[in-house]
Amino acid sequence: MTSIRVDTLEPLPGREEPPRRHVPPGRWLRENLFSTWYNSVLTVLFAALLGLLLYRVGRFVFVDGRWEIIERNLRLLLVFRFPDDALWRLWTAMYVLAGTFGLAAGAAATVRRAEVAAGRARPIGGRFLPLRRVAPVVVLAAVLLWLAGSVGATLLVAGAAAVAVLGRLAGTLLPRRYAKWTAVLALVGLAAAFGIVIGLGGVSPRTWGGLLLTIYLAIGGIAISFPLGVLLALGRRSSLPAVRVVCVTYIEIIRGVPLITVLFVGYLIIGFTLPPGTPTPSVVTRAMIGIILFTAAYVAEIVRGGLQSVPRGQYEAAQALGLSPVKTTWLIVLPQALRAVIPAMVGQFISLFKDTSLVFIIGLTELLGVADLITKQREFTAQGLIFETLLFVSLLYWVGSYSMSRESQRLERRLGVGER
Amino acid sequence: MRLLHLKVTLPLSILGLLLAGCIGGSEGNEGQGGQAGGQQGNTLQRVQDRGTLNCGINDAVPGFGVVTPQGEYEGFDIDYCRAVAAAVLGDPNAVEFKPVTTEQRFTALQSGEIDVLIRNTTWTAERDGAEGATFLHTTFYDGQGMMVPADSDYRRLEDMDGTTICVLSGTTTELNLATAFRARNLEHEPLSFEDNETLQQAFQQGRCDGWTSDKSQLAGVRSSWPDNQGGPDALRILDEEFSKEPLGPVVRDGDSPWAQAIDWTVIATIQAEEFGITSENVEQMKGDQNEEIRRLLGEENFDSGLGLPDDFAVQVIQAVGNYGEIYDRNVGADSPLGLERGLNDLYTNGGLHYAPPYR
DSSP states (O other), rough: HHHHHHHHOOOOOOOOOHHHHHOOOOHHHHHHTTSSHHHHHHHHHHHHHHHHHHHHHIIIIIIOOOOOOHHHHHHHHHTOOOOOOGHHHHHHHHHHHHHHHHHHHHHHHHHHHHHHHHTSSSSSSOTTTHHHHHHHHHHHHHEEEETTTOOOHHHHHHHHHHHHHHHHHOOOOOOOOOOOOOHHHHHHHHHHHHHHHHHHTTOGGGGGGGHHHHHHHHHHHHHHHHHHHHHHHHHHHHHHHHHHHHHHHHHHHHHHSOOOHHHHHHHHHHHHOOOOOOOOOOHHHHHHHHHHHHHHHHHHHHHHHHHHHHHHHHHHHHTTTTTOOHHIIIIIIIIHHHHTTTHHHHHHHHHHOOOOOOGGGTTOBHHHHHHGGGGSTTTTTSSSHHHHHHHHHHHHHHHHHHHHHHHHHHHHHTTTTTTO | OOHHHHHHHHHHHHHHHHHHHHHHHHHHHHHHHHHHHSSSHHHHHHHHHHSEEEEESSSSSTTTTTEEEOOESHHHHHHHHHHHHHHHHSSSTOOEEEOTTTHHHHHHHTSSSSSSSSSOOBOOOHHHHHSSSOOOOEEEEEEOOOOOESSSSOOOGGTTTTTEEEEEEEEEEHHHHHHHHHHOOEEEEEESSSSSHHHHHHHHHTSOOOEEEEHHHHHHHHHHGGGTTTTTGGGGESSOOOOEEEEOOOSSSSSSHHHHHHHHHHHHHHHHHHEEEEEEEEHTTTOOOHHHHHHHTSSSSSSSSOOOTTTHHHHHHHHHHHHHHHHHHHHHHTSSOOOOOGGSSSSGSSSSSOOOOOO
């Protein structure tokens, strides 16, 4: 198996970087933007349009926009009606996440470097990659803290950032044999953070709202729909007709129905399907179940595409090596299949992240719901502030989606997706 | 052979899971009638046992139900949720506010998700009949109106032949608009929007000649019209009212004790205003020489048989005040909406609010 990896990852002989040409800016402009008269016209025209657009947006953001509505309602937008005396739980959870994820990232980087040094992996990206990765989050944090204007919050966020950096440093110092456990540690951290927020007199998700609810639904949806989707995809390729039919039916029915319908049906039906006497799950839980069932069907089809891309020879080779069917699937087929579908899968998850806004239909107040709600408040009603609130939640959605997208690209480069 | 093993066990376990789900589902469907039936009757008892009231509300209607930046619910409908909790449980804060959407509100009521729906819902025959809902004492008489720019020539609906009208989609407002114009033999072009914010942008850009909605909402929009758009004086609300919109609490059909408890909570607020009992003077009023006032405030050893505590009216008035106080605070003179009392005044002042005698 090791030898196979080395084969695929060895740089092809004879491939060289194209020579770098150094062009002075004046010549670059002449060659690329003003080469002919019509190119010059187009350049000027679009530069003017772009300038106007930037001016209008910039003017709105820095001059005309009345950001007071966001400043006053920052807490509603982020955590909605999360009680004051439980906010420390959220901060603690943030520190736990910063620490464990920092540690995992540090350990992963060390393992990575060792593999690159041993020639078993390709180095990725340039020097500025980490900067580009964290830049949107840093910008978002800066915007939020500027809006909040609170020294305490700034110090707490700075502290969390420090914990993350320290965790990463500690991770690089960790002995190699513990390194692989840090991924598990990160998952444990996630679970612990969740437990800190809701456990022991904490705040149940049923009362959550705003960004907190959006993130909860997105993370829960991704974490559970992924394995479920993989199972469904394997079931659809089963040689047993009964299993195949059930999986195909499930996938095709769910894919043929809009998410909003699944949410609404989930809202109505789930309470009735439980044995009598059990308390009906909260609306948030029902929304989560609807999102999971819906996304699993799409994940299943994406994974099936990946399974089909694994050549027959791989199965045969695995059998020839005497691997059991479970091991064949787990060690040979799934890694290759999942690697091939990372872009589509992350696309689905980004879509899920944004689709959580549809839970408004069953009365939940997620991020977009709060953005609408605050424009109806006493002091802000009929002030035409919807642009401000929408622009603000767009920033939050964008940072979330863009971060996922970047992580996926990183993962693709690391695993060499798109190369053979 | 071993490959077959995986192909059998793994999918079989999925099949088992899915089948379990299916069976659970079909059982559930049978159970649906039973459970819905179980929701009938004695909500009052269940609310008192539970110790909290599940109140279905709207959290985004100015004046009626909004969330403040501090995370508190406030508004006219919100106050009536608190009033019911004060009457039934003796604690105005024992309310779990459950925001519900237009699409989901009656289902939420039927399934027992909420005990009472107080969410600017218009009382109509079809909703009363076909939705399995019972509409209670009206708390707010609204009506649909038309708002136009003050510098336009539109003074009456008749002037608006062939105009474009901005309206919220999927509401009775849209239907009323069509009916009103048809009845007057006028042409109009409706321009529908999903929410007031986008509608307002279109109206400001002059994409429509008039904006139709409930008059309470129009007045609210007008009174807080931005100064850079000319302030409230830039807009005119036509006098005509072309629909009746009685808004009030809604409960499930077939639960008289619960319906009566809420009805008399509403009536108590109206009666209190008529008697001049306010949240400030309620303690003194207990010793008033008027026997009717003392009876309402539970000082007369009077049992109505409604299942409410003797002092329920005191609890309600202390918590949210009388009808006039609730009105002024949320939608009236003391609020940005600045609505006149109009139809919502006491019958003694030419309005429609008339409380049956508490005796």
